[in-house]
Amino acid sequence: MSTRRKIAFSILGVYILGMILIVAVFGATRNDNESFSPQNEFKLDPWLALPGPMDLNKGVLYLFIATALTLGLMLWISKKMVGRPNRVQTAVEWAYTGMRDKVVRDNMSDAMAKKWFPLVFTLFVFIWISNLIGYLPLPVNTEHKVSIFGTEVPAFQIYAATANVSVPLVLALIVFFAFNIEGVRAKGFWGYTKSLIPPGLKGPILIMIFPLELLSNFLRLISLTVRLFANILAGHMLIQFMSGGLAVLLGLEILAWFTLPAGVAIFIFEATLVAGLQAFIFAILTCIYLGSAVSESH
Amino acid sequence: MGVTTELIAAAAQDPAAYGEKAGRAIALGVGAGGGAAGAGAGIGMLFGKVIESVTRQPEMRDEIASIQWLGFALTEACFFYGLVGGLIAFFL
Numbered sequence: 037m038s039t040r041r042k043i044a045f046s047i048l049g050v051y052i053l054g055m056i057l058i059v060a061v062f063g064a065t066r067n068d069n070e071s072f073s074p075q076n077e078f079k080l081d082p083w084l085a086l087p088g089p090m091d092l093n094k095g096v097l098y099l100f101i102a103t104a105l106t107l108g109l110m111l112w113i114s115k116k117m118v119g120r121p122n123r124v125q126t127a128v129e130w131a132y133t134g135m136r137d138k139v140v141r142d143n144m145s146d147a148m149a150k151k152w153f154p155l156v157f158t159l160f161v162f163i164w165i166s167n168l169i170g171y172l173p174l175p176v177n178t179e180h181k182v183s184i185f186g187t188e189v190p191a192f193q194i195y196a197a198t199a200n201v202s203v204p205l206v207l208a209l210i211v212f213f214a215f216n217i218e219g220v221r222a223k224g225f226w227g228y229t230k231s232l233i234p235p236g237l238k239g240p241i242l243i244m245i246f247p248l249e250l251l252s253n254f255l256r257l258i259s260l261t262v263r264l265f266a267n268i269l270a271g272h273m274l275i276q277f278m279s280g281g282l283a284v285l286l287g288l289e290i291l292a293w294f295t296l297p298a299g300v301a302i303f304i305f306e307a308t309l310v311a312g313l314q315a316f317i318f319a320i321l322t323c324i325y326l327g328s329a330v331s332e333s334h
Numbered sequence: 335m336g337v338t339t340e341l342i343a344a345a346a347q348d349p350a351a352y353g354e355k356a357g358r359a360i361a362l363g364v365g366a367g368g369g370a371a372g373a374g375a376g377i378g379m380l381f382g383k384v385i386e387s388v389t390r391q392p393e394m395r396d397e398i399a400s401i402q403w404l405g406f407a408l409t410e411a412c413f414f415y416g417l418v419g420g421l422i423a424f425f426l
Contacts, residue, residue, distance in 0.1 A: 073425075074425070075425040075426070138400065262411075262415060262418075263407075263408075263411040263414075265418075266411065266414040266415055266417070266418040267410075267411060267414050269414075269418055269421075270414040270417045270418055270421070273421060313403060313406075313407045314407065316403070316407075317404065317407040317408070320404060
């Protein structure tokens with residue numbers, strides 16, 4: 037028997053043994069847990085009431101951490117630029133030149149690329165970092181506190197600022213106003229409105245087409261927002277349910293043993309692929325919208 | 335079978351509450367299931383086409399890869415629209 041097969045059989049044995057052990061200890065009866073509400077993971081408890089709608093809560097904390105990390109990482113890299121780069125500098129330079137040449141310059145003219153590249157790259161890095169710190173457990177769960185030596189400490193929890201609809205909405209609003217204003221500046225108000233219509237259409241069909249095109253212009257705002265928000269929210273919910281939430285909700289211990297491998301797989305998939313991919317999509321769609329707003333044909 | 339008859343008996347006792355529960359469960363099932371079906375078909379088609387085009391023109395591989403991930407993310411987002419809609423209906 038080869039070593040690989042031995043390892044596979046021992047993992048399978050441990051899995052089946054754990055299954056039997058859990059059923060033997062806890063039984064396999066279901067008793068629903070009514071008091072556990074998993075949606076509270078995304079509820080924002082105000083920590084510090086400030087005047088107006090500026091309460092401090094965990095979403096704001098995550099935004100501050102993401103901003104500090106974005107600024108700190110980029111300023112640190114740019115201060116320490118050397119001729120023979122280390123690994124971090126190579127990675128950042130690769131992302132920088134990749135975004136500049138493959139994403140921004142492919143979609144707009146050079147003068148415009150020089151003007152809009154800072155926004156696009158900042159959006160990319162900021163969304164990526166705020167997605168990534170969403171997968172680090174931080175002590176922010178003030179709903180369930182843990183007592184350590186008599187002091188109440190918030191429990192560890194994963195939460196992402198981008199899993200709240202308001203953060204992607206603000207980022208998408210910035211992009212929405214940017215490409216509309218840039219289009220109006222390039223073509224004038226009437227020119228820009230006319231350029232929304234696909235070329236070659238004349239006559240009464242415009243009454244049907246024009247509202248649709250205007251609507252699709254506004255739908256870009258919604259699709260930019262919901263794509264980022266729904267991806268991160270659904271990812272966090274799946275991780276939560278698969279790594280134990282479902283078992284707690286149904287009061288069925290054996291279920292956690294079955295769903296835990298799926299939870300680990302989803303966590304790795306989200307943290308490695310989805311976090312970066314969503315940031316990249318947001319950046320590239322920003323470029324496509326900006327480019328199509330100023331280009332002559334629709 | 336025992337569980338089913340118990341559920342039917344309980345539902346007959348309190349039809350309104352059980353109707354609401356059933357509606358929420360159906361919303362989650364339709365949202366997640368329908369979203370997964372559509373997005374699955376789309377992603378499968380996307381990767382099939384990518385394989386086809388790369389075997390036809392292997393020198394275009396890098397360009398195709400970047401468009402492929404864009405299409406993948408746009409398609410995959412549709413699954414999450416359905417799932418989030420279902421989750422909102424289920425929990426709120």
